[in-house]
Amino acid sequence: MPYKLFAHTADLGVEVSGPSLEDVYRNAAEALFNILSDISTIETRKMLLRKVKGMGREDLLINFLRELLNLWNRDHFLVKFCEVLEATPQHLTVRLSGEVYNPLMHPINREIKAVTYHQTSLVHNKRGWKGRFVLDV
Numbered sequence: 001m002p003y004k005l006f007a008h009t010a011d012l013g014v015e016v017s018g019p020s021l022e023d024v025y026r027n028a029a030e031a032l033f034n035i036l037s038d039i040s041t042i043e044t045r046k047m048l049l050r051k052v053k054g055m056g057r058e059d060l061l062i063n064f065l066r067e068l069l070n071l072w073n074r075d076h077f078l079v080k081f082c083e084v085l086e087a088t089p090q091h092l093t094v095r096l097s098g099e100v101y102n103p104l105m106h107p108i109n110r111e112i113k114a115v116t117y118h119q120t121s122l123v124h125n126k127r128g129w130k131g132r133f134v135l136d137v
Helices: 021-036 057-075
Strands: 003-006 012-018 046-053 077-088 091-100 114-125 128-136
Touching: 003 021, 012 021, 021 057, 021 077, 021 091, 021 114, 021 128, 046 057, 046 077, 057 077, 057 091, 057 114, 057 128
Parallel strands: none
Antiparallel strands: 003 012, 012 128, 046 091, 077 091, 114 128
């Protein structure tokens, strides 16, 4: 997985990277659900389209991850794949593939309470894009 965890007091920091901004959003979604469960156990039984807005790239990243966490908390939907259809600094459209949680098939690794703004960043560097966010666990 193109993400790594970093130390953070009482929370869990996540760093994602990719050659494009779209890759960072996709990798952030897949990291979130791989931390929550084992993404390899999730099948692609259903597709959902989601549109998210933000006041800038960092705000958009947080709003996107909060929307995904809301899908889990409200509908018990687990995401396996995320396809970015459109990404601007203030708007994101994605197609999510996954399935509804089944306790016999999907282990829960860690409860995620919230996505926070603390230490959030989304920057371009010579190798592409890198995003950081913190999860309240």
